[in-house]
Amino acid sequence: MTSTTLVTGARGKVGQAVIARLHAAGRTVRAASARPAELTVPDGVETTELALDRPETFEAALRGVGQVFLYPQPAGIHEFAQAAEAAGVEHVVLLSSSSVLGPDAENDPLAGHSLHVERALAASGLTCTFLRPDAFASNSLGWAYFIGQGLPIQLAYPDAHIAPIHPEDIADIAAEALTGTSLTGTAPTLTGPESLTFREQLAIVADVLGREIPVEQITRAEAEQQMGRHMPAPMVTSLLDLWAAADHGPAAVHDTTRTLLGRPARTYRQWAGENTAAFTRH
Structure with a gap:
């Protein structure tokens, strides 16, 4: 395939990792952002400049593009899908969310925007792959300041179970979907x-x-009250x-790099070991 792969959200960790993998594999890559100079x-x-709420940026960004790695942004998604079809895009890989599978996802603020994008793409004539990651291991960086300051981690549900995925595994799977x-x-x-409670995750970070x-x-x-200071x-x-x-039992383990790519999935302990600096620099 000689056509270009457009990667949106190119300032994000997963977007950057996907770009690096495609580039290393000799693919032609175009990185897109609303602020490309950054x-x-x-x-x-x-x-290239691409902002989903500004359709005038679509034509140049999509010129010669065969595939798109897309971050979910509802604003302008119907227009973007139309522009992608018109430009001859053959495949869109969407970084969606497992939250779209939850009850009342349409009205859930966590799930709603990803679900809206999935539906818009599904209604288009584009071939689509929807990657639906569960919780990212990197969500633990929300604890970094408190750990760095030696403060306790305060949680309403310390024994809630999740199966956190390493962002590099998401990038590996995305690269496979694109290549x-x-x-x-x-x-x-x-x-x-593996399923880990928040308490178990913190014990791993402490051990590392x-x-x-x-x-x-x-x-x-x-x-x-605490969370409301930082989010709606x-x-x-x-x-x-x-x-x-x-809070009532182990989280389901779904697809990983083991099941999809035939190689071991990165563990939460590996992620913690790679990010010790984040928990010690404050």
């Missing part, structure tokens, strides 16, 4: 290889750092509902 890409990777055919047209739910990390259980009302109330409610539901 992109850092490998030599030989073209950059091979085994995932074309599928919608796999992606997780890490070689020091204790105290965990304190707080009330849901206290968590709502509907998002807080959605997250706490999710964790409350996950």
Whole structure:
């Protein structure tokens, strides 16, 4: 395939990792951002302006493009799908979310935007692959400041179970979806290889750092107050509902790099070991 692969969200960790993999494989890659001047890409990777809420940016970004790696952004998605079809795009790989599979996903602030994008793409004439990762291991960086300061981690549901996935595994699977055919047209739910509670994750981080990390259980009302300082109330409610539901047993382990690519999935411990600096630099 000689056509160009357009990677949106190119400032994000997964987007950057996908660009690096495609470039290393000799693919022609175009990195897209609403602020392309701020992109850092490998030599030989073209950059372009693309903002889904500004359709006037679509034509130049899509010129000569055969595939798109797309971050979910509802604004302008119908127009983008039409422009992609008109430009001859053959395949879109969407970084969606497992939250689209939850109850009342359409009205859930965590799931709604990804579901809207999935539906718009499904209604188009494009061939689509929907990657639906569960919780990212890198979500643990939300604890970094407190751990760096030696403060306790306060959680309403410390024993909620998730199966966190390493972002590099998502990038490996995305690269396979863009360069091979085994995932074309599928919608796999992606997780890490093991179910871990928040308490167990913090114990792994503590072990990697070689020091204790105290965990304190707080009330849901206290968590709502704390989280509400940083995110809208509907998002807080959605997250706490999710964790409350996950408090009753192990999380399901779905597709991983083991099942999809035939190689071991990266563990949460590996992620923690790679990111010790984030928990010690404050």
